[in-house]
Amino acid sequence: MNSNRSTGVAILGLGTIGSAVARLINQRGASIGELYGLDLKVTRILERGPERAARADLPRDLVTTSLDEILSDDGVSVVVETLGGESPAADWIEASLKAGKHVVTANKEALSKNFDRLQRAAHQSGSALLFEASVGGGIPLLVSYRQILAANQITSLRGIVNGTTNYILSQMTTAGATFDDALAQAQELGYAEPDPTADVEGFDAVYKLSILASIMAGTHIHPDSIERTGITGVTPDDIASASAGGEVIKLLGQATLIGGAVKASVGPERVSADNLLAHVRDNYNAVELVGDSVGPVVLSGQGAGPDPTASAILSDIVEALTSGASSNVPWKV
Ligand SMILES: NC(=O)c1ccc[n+]([C@@H]2O[C@H](COP(=O)([O-])OP(=O)(O)OC[C@H]3O[C@@H](n4cnc5c(N)ncnc54)[C@H](OP(=O)(O)O)[C@@H]3O)[C@@H](O)[C@H]2O)c1
Structure with a gap:
């Protein structure tokens, strides 16, 4: 029984x-x-x-x-x-x-x-x-966040929180694809919706960053208050110029605690090729949290998919x- x-x-x-x-x-x-x-x-x-x-x-x-x-x-x-x-x-x-x-x-x-x-x-x-x-x-992000929060003030966080845009930028970087070709490929593989606006214009990343930043601030950071730039303007020339400087372009969500207030933004940023975030490819996500006692902690895994x-x-x-x-x-x- x-x-x-x-x-x-x-x-x-x-x-x-x-x-x-x-x-x-x-x-x-x-x-x-x-x-x-x-x-x-x-x-x-x-x-x-x-x-x-x-x-x-x-x-x-x-x-x-x-x-x-x-x-x-x-x-x-x-x-x-x-x-x-x-x-x-x-x-x-x-x-x-x-x-x-x-x-x-x-x-x-x-x-x-x-x-x-x-x-x-x-x-x-x-x-x-x-x-x-x-x-x-699928990343056990909040469970780790809660654990870190118990003993730390989270002073900043940044991360790749959208797999679709990360796939597109990865294809533009490693295969020299244009934005349109990389998007079409992402749609074929089911990584991008037929209407990709929420991903490529950064809305999806803003929603996720809003939740993370709200927890960090202890107060609601509404998505409308977060600066947002998508990746539709990123060109093969931008990718090549970053690469020549030893950098890659990633769509980053970032939040920093300044004088008790949180400043948050989402947009394409150059990241040093040596940085862990530069190695997060395709549909994977990663978030780096910095606690005042523990220092930086990076969490990575599949950020979407059934x-x-x-x-x-x-x-x-x-x-x-x-x-x-x-x-x-x-x-x-
Ligand atoms: N897909 C991912 O990888 C992923 C990852 C993490 C989080 N999420 C989140 O998970 C949620 C679901 O995403 P999904 O990809 O599963 O979406 P989906 O495939 O479109 O599934 C949503 C289902 O809910 C139904 N539905 C929506 N509004 C309804 C209503 N008012 N009454 C009755 N049925 C309704 C839809 O029917 P219709 O199609 O007929 O409207 C559809 O069958 C979203 O919030 C998404 O952001 C998705």
Whole structure:
């Protein structure tokens, strides 16, 4: 007989990431039961139609188009939000927290634009709002950030937080491709969306940096307050000129603490070819955090993609059910 605690998970949005989460829950169910005493199951899906359940080999009758049905279901303990976009995702995250559900999200846009409001909702409800997947995909970034924060003031951070642009710039550097050719290649490989604006214009990186900078500052740094330059203006001549100076061009997100305030920006920057960040290629991401005691710490891994992102989401689901923490990071409300 299975004595593990039965735990229902509802997934809002069974797209690329949502369906990878459902498959991973199915695949890791037995080991999660053994390690944590949890019998995790996807018990509800919010999607546009029952046929979408087939994306993760789930029964059609799990699908609803009504959030209220999920929120009033006592069998659901965790809501995984993988819809994307700010609206209705941010309101649905808040409503789920208020209904006493833990929320795990990969949605950097909804979170970065509503960071304080959603942290407050989690704190007030006593439920957890966990978002490791929204910042570094599969990189255990926030868990390390929290660990470092306990003993340090983070004084600065910089990093490559968008795999699509890193792939394009890597192709321009190593294969001499033009921006347009490298973008077309990225789209062919599934690293870039058919509409690549959010990546190549730096919005995606700004959302992630907004979350990291907010944690660093202890106050909400809205994405609109972050200086942003994309990579569409980077030419083969720029790449060649950087290379002649022993440098490579990377799209960097940077945040520095100056007199208690955080200055943050995203844009293409020259990085010395000797620097660790110069060696982060293709769809990989890396973030360097500098703590006043620990010094620089670099974290790297796959910042996107269904499996790495689902890995972070499933870890957060287990964390929500076992740790009692209301957030991945400390946040004063
Ligand atoms: N893809 C990655 O590698 C990656 C990595 C890290 C984080 N993320 C984040 O994860 C989230 C999901 O990304 P994704 O790539 O999985 O997107 P996706 O493939 O477009 O999946 C989203 C799903 O949610 C559905 N949906 C959206 N709004 C809905 C609504 N109001 N009602 C019902 N269904 C709705 C969409 O249906 P329709 O298509 O019909 O709208 C789609 O099936 C985003 O926030 C993204 O930034 C993605």
